[in-house]
Amino acid sequence: MSDIRPETGVCYYPEHWPEDLWEKDAKGMVEAGISWVRIAEFSWIKMEPEDGVYDFSWLDRAIETLGGAGLKIILCTPTATPPKWLVDKMPDMLAVDEDGQTRHYGSRRHYSFSHQGYIKECERITEQLARRYGANPYVAAWQTDNEYGCHDTAISWCESAKLRFRQWLENRYETIEDLTEAWGTIFWSMSYQSFDQIELPNMTVTEANPIHNMDFRRFATEEIVKFDQAQIRIIRKYSGDKPISHNFMGDFNQFNSRPVAANLDIATWDSYPLGFLQNMQKNARKDGKLEIDCLRVGDPDFQAFHHDLYRGMARLWIMEQQPGPVNWAAYNPIPAKGAVRMWSWEAFAHDAEVVSYFRWRQAPFAQEQMHAGLMYRDNQPAPGLAEVRQVNDELSKVSLSKTQKSSIALIHDYEADWMSELDGQSEDFYYLRLVLDMYRAVRQNGGSVDVIGPDDNIDGYKLILLPSVLHVSDDLINRLSKTEALILAGPRTGLKTKNFQLPDRLVNDGLVSITGFKTTRIDALPARLPIKASYKNIEGEVSIWREEGEVTGALLAQCADCMPLLTKGNIGSYLCAWPDEALLKEICKDFMLSAGIDCYDMPAYLRVRQRGEHLIFTYYGPDEVSIPLSFEGEFVLGGREMKQADVTIMKIAVSD
Numbered sequence: 001m002s003d004i005r006p007e008t009g010v011c012y013y014p015e016h017w018p019e020d021l022w023e024k025d026a027k028g029m030v031e032a033g034i035s036w037v038r039i040a041e042f043s044w045i046k047m048e049p050e051d052g053v054y055d056f057s058w059l060d061r062a063i064e065t066l067g068g069a070g071l072k073i074i075l076c077t078p079t080a081t082p083p084k085w086l087v088d089k090m091p092d093m094l095a096v097d098e099d100g101q102t103r104h105y106g107s108r109r110h111y112s113f114s115h116q117g118y119i120k121e122c123e124r125i126t127e128q129l130a131r132r133y134g135a136n137p138y139v140a141a142w143q144t145d146n147e148y149g150c151h152d153t154a155i156s157w158c159e160s161a162k163l164r165f166r167q168w169l170e171n172r173y174e175t176i177e178d179l180t181e182a183w184g185t186i187f188w189s190m191s192y193q194s195f196d197q198i199e200l201p202n203m204t205v206t207e208a209n210p211i212h213n214m215d216f217r218r219f220a221t222e223e224i225v226k227f228d229q230a231q232i233r234i235i236r237k238y239s240g241d242k243p244i245s246h247n248f249m250g251d252f253n254q255f256n257s258r259p260v261a262a263n264l265d266i267a268t269w270d271s272y273p274l275g276f277l278q279n280m281q282k283n284a285r286k287d288g289k290l291e292i293d294c295l296r297v298g299d300p301d302f303q304a305f306h307h308d309l310y311r312g313m314a315r316l317w318i319m320e321q322q323p324g325p326v327n328w329a330a331y332n333p334i335p336a337k338g339a340v341r342m343w344s345w346e347a348f349a350h351d352a353e354v355v356s357y358f359r360w361r362q363a364p365f366a367q368e369q370m371h372a373g374l375m376y377r378d379n380q381p382a383p384g385l386a387e388v389r390q391v392n393d394e395l396s397k398v399s400l401s402k403t404q405k406s407s408i409a410l411i412h413d414y415e416a417d418w419m420s421e422l423d424g425q426s427e428d429f430y431y432l433r434l435v436l437d438m439y440r441a442v443r444q445n446g447g448s449v450d451v452i453g454p455d456d457n458i459d460g461y462k463l464i465l466l467p468s469v470l471h472v473s474d475d476l477i478n479r480l481s482k483t484e485a486l487i488l489a490g491p492r493t494g495l496k497t498k499n500f501q502l503p504d505r506l507v508n509d510g511l512v513s514i515t516g517f518k519t520t521r522i523d524a525l526p527a528r529l530p531i532k533a534s535y536k537n538i539e540g541e542v543s544i545w546r547e548e549g550e551v552t553g554a555l556l557a558q559c560a561d562c563m564p565l566l567t568k569g570n571i572g573s574y575l576c577a578w579p580d581e582a583l584l585k586e587i588c589k590d591f592m593l594s595a596g597i598d599c600y601d602m603p604a605y606l607r608v609r610q611r612g613e614h615l616i617f618t619y620y621g622p623d624e625v626s627i628p629l630s631f632e633g634e635f636v637l638g639g640r641e642m643k644q645a646d647v648t649i650m651k652i653a654v655s656d
């Protein structure tokens with residue numbers, strides 16, 4: 001069962017450095033135990049300095065040098081940075097922001113996914129690359145573009161998007177009468193007589209019709225899928241079955257990654273734990289404790305959640321991992337000693353096949369000068385490199401087992417995220433925060449989770465969590481009703497139709513019988529005004545979102561003012577409010593135990609993930625801890641006593 005050996009990689013920019021450094025760099029990577037190198041995602045201007053004038057000679061030499069040194073190359077299409085001559089040729093390819101301003105040339109991602117002329121240009125450069133390097137033995141994998149949607153670029157409010165959106169609406173609704181009905185346009189006389197009258201939902205006097213926005217987001221996802229597919233088709237033609245990836249992001253909801261990942265072999269994502277901790281502060285609970293305790297290691301659940309999210313879509317790699325301080329967050333601290341190593345092991349614990357670090361050497365010019373690399377500018381190793389070396393050394397000694405399915409599934413839904421954003425109600429309702437809170441509660445009890453989409457198979461799970469699946473389809477209700485699993489839904493679940501309207505009877509009846517609760521009114525609150533609530537002997541608080549309604553099943557817990565907190569129906573339960581950490585941990589513990597899932601009394605900030613016959617422990621807290629004695633097995637890395645940023649791996653006996 002122990003037969004899997006993950007690898008490491010690094011992002012490298014040969015075009016940034018004199019050629020006489022390349023060989024030395026390649027040697028340095030190999031010496032550190034690195035196996036993969038990702039190149040070329042921003043180098044279009046070097047490949048094609050003028051329209052139709054190609055120069056791949058430098059890339060030939062770079063590939064020869066890196067590959068010849070023993071590295072496997074991930075070659076990227078350069079379409080995230082169209083050159084200036086191309087933009088000048090087709091200025092309307094530039095994206096337009098929500099305020100109607102054209103986004104200028106001068107950084108990156110300056111294009112609209114809907115511009116058909118730009119897609120043709122992308123096909124042309126991809127064809128050149130794939131034809132030249134598809135069969136190259138050193139090129140072992142591909143990446144399309146770079147971070148779709150980064151810098152708010154998933155959506156462009158441009159003319160090409162508007163025309164294609166009209167067509168998309170016509171395909172979806174067929175007649176204007178059907179659209180008018182689905183959108184409820186009679187409200188404020190917003191009706192149309194033809195699809196040609198429909199504008200984009202920006203720059204309206206007050207908010208646009210939320211379904212108009214919702215459909216525009218659905219459309220935007222399909223545009224990205226098409227854009228990506230255009231490149232994939234060409235790469236496959238020349239590169240056979242070499243895997244194709246795209247690098248997704250963390251805390252990102254502008255488009256639905258699932259249909260994009262469905263066409264890829266590998267879903268990679270870019271993991272910057274300290275940057276994310278800082279940027280997530282706006283949505284954090286206000287006591288600031290997590291930020292203080294984890295300033296230099298990051299949120300103990302944020303990376304893990306995204307690993308689980310993307311491994312639910314395809315094979316998982318981390319294409320970029322923070323190697324030291326970054327430059328783009330509100331504050332950019334130095335990671336704790338050992339953190340780069342621990343993040344790598346956290347990723348391997350969650351099935352990552354490769355962890356690749358961004359970047360090899362710090363760049364002394366342009367936008368990211370303050371971003372660390374594994375090497376300093378003067379070619380001295382930066383502290384991250386020693387940790388990467390250590391990871392590789394450890395990987396050569398410990399091989400991991402294949403992951404089995406988890407007992408717990410958490411249903412994550414991009415459409416629910418969009419709906420809750422478009423429907424506000426409490427300004428503090430932030431979908432990912434709720435999902436993370438529930439995910440965290442399971443991890444605090446020692447559980448491992450599969451994050452799945454609403455259309456994914458739910459067979460074989462013992463516990464299914466549905467934090468705010470705003471629209472629960474009839475198909476999902478049907479499947480939930482038949483599962484053997486215990487279900488914990490809510491809050492804010494089942495409260496909208498697919499067309500973003502209130503269901504006739506407020507909540508779908510099928511869901512009501514599952515959860516024993518029928519919502520009638522919402523008490524939407526500021527996070528700073530919580531309400532006392534208790535569950536068993538835990539006293540805590542709920543905040544942001546509470547639901548009033550009819551308890552059709554049993555009432556298991558309530559708030560201090562007698563509004564419901566938790567109900568029970570025939571096969572599941574409903575959380576009628578958003579509980580704090582202590583309450584949620586206890587509630588999840590009871591559900592795990594009732595579902596027959598082992599729970600552990602985990603010290604704060606200690607996390608574990610089971611990967612086959614290995615338990616991989618990572619520790620994020622500031623004080624020293626001891627792994628509870630209830631975990632028994634053979635230590636294959638580290639030991640029972642842990643301090644911040646430590647990793648321990650224990651081999652256990654598992655029954656098949």
Ligand code: GAL
Pocket residue numbers: 146147150270272320326327328358368371
């Ligand atoms: C990522 C991006 C990289 C680099 C990095 C800096 O979002 O893909 O190109 O900018 O951030 O942390």
